[in-house]
Amino acid sequence: MTAPGGAARHRPARRPTIKDIARRAGVSESAVSFALNDRPGVSDDTRARVRRVAEELGWQANSAARALSGERAGALGLVLARPARTLGVESFFLQLVSGIQEVLAARKIALLFQVVEDLDTECALYRRWWAERRVDGVLVVDPRTDDPRPELLAALGLPAVAIGGPAGPAPSDQEPDTAPPPLLPTVWADDAKAMARVLDHLHGLGHRRIVHVAGLPGLAHTARRIRSLRTEAALRGLDERQVRSVTTDYSDAEGAEATRRILDDPRPPTAIIYDNDVMAVAGASVAAERGIPVPAALSIVAWDDSALCRVTHPRLTALVRDTPGFGRLAAHELLTVLDGGPPRTVQGELPHLEARESTGPCE
Structure with missing residues (x-):
């Protein structure tokens, strides 16, 4: 039967059932259940035949039914x-x-x-x-x-x-x-030790005014990174007027806007740490827009390395981990x-x- 205009009706393919497998394999439905669920009650030859037929038909276990029978959902x-x-x-x-x-x-x-x-x-x-x-x-x-x-x-x-x-x-x-x-x-x-590595690098280069463009407030790792930055700065004799954090939603838009506000400060930082790669790239773009050379006038660090960090010019210093x-x-x-x-x-x-x-x- 064809639809108006001669187009064939397309019905969704029906999922194969245990009954279909039993009919094709020439065994009872209970034998199929035993074979597919690895239970005793059928011979090895029957078990192999049932599984072969199930694979040919494209049969998959119903996760809800498996769960109701006490099996895992998978x-x-x-x-x-x-x-x-x-x-x-x-x-x-x-x-x-x-x-x-x-x-x-x-x-x-x-x-x-x-x-x-x-x-x-x-x-x-x-x-x-x-x-x-x-x-x-x-x-x-x-x-x-x-x-x-x-x-x-x-x-x-x-x-x-x-x-x-x-x-x-x-x-x-x-x-x-x-x-x-x-x-x-x-x-x-260990966000604390990772932040210490970043501060060691920047402090060793002579940076004393550093801003951390953090991610979403309320996240445990955001809080740990902010706390660690404050602790590591204090260990190096720096206070909150010199080293501070601002929070964002991780997006390139908020990363860029945060960078603009930071650079508008009467005493802007000489280094910025970004909590992800896209914010770091956005921050580098803002610096370029304003004619601020990186790294001559502003150093940039990205928390997580990515292809973005490696293809941006200049290439971005980044924390590298096996995500x-x-x-x-x-x-x-x-x-x-x-x-x-x-x-x-x-x-x-x-x-x-x-x-x-x-x-x-x-x-």
Whole structure:
């Protein structure tokens, strides 16, 4: 039958069922169930035939049905509560997800990824995933200084690993290696030592007026970096009039606007540290617009290295770390928890500073 005008009607392909496999393989539906779920009750030859037919038909287990029968859903969740406009230009999360996906693909586990507007929506999504048994566990990113997610996930009994640092209800001046145990298993990066490396480099070049263009306020790692900058500056005899931080949403637009305000100061800094690569590139563009030579009159450092830092002229000094490796580490930790292993706090690789042409002596 054809539609008006002679065009054929296209119906969605019907998903194959256990009944289809049983008919094709010439066995009962119960035999198919036994074979596909690795249960006793069928011969090795029947099991192999059923699996071959299932593969030919493109059959996949229904995750909801598997969950209701007590099996795993075969998926992990990752929710990102950030302004969507900031994601298209920042490479960090793409690299992180690539590392996560590499580990999950080897175990044939899906990654359910969703971007939401705020933390309340993220928490509501966890409740829904738990009720529907959509995921076996979640990877929690962007830990907050005041974070409701660990207690919620613990109450739901939904396994989770925090990425980036401890996620908990109260901020602390202690770093993860000396603070009380976090509420969630955690994979963390030592932002304090990374900031110390940046300050060592700039201070050694003679810079005494330094501004840190930070990311979103309220994020635990933003607070750690701001606190670490203040501590490291004090150790070098610098006060808050000389070294300070301003917060942004990580976007190139806010990075550029923050740079304009900073350079309008009566005593502008001789060096600026940016919390990501896109803000650093935007800041370098603002300096170029104003005829401020980099690094002769202004040194620039990016927190995370990327191709942007390496192709910008001058090339940007940056903190270099294995972000995909960080994602792989987090995925391994969550799978370990799901497999019955103990919850742990694991430190990722400490970034090293790659000095390039955007930093130089303070004249």
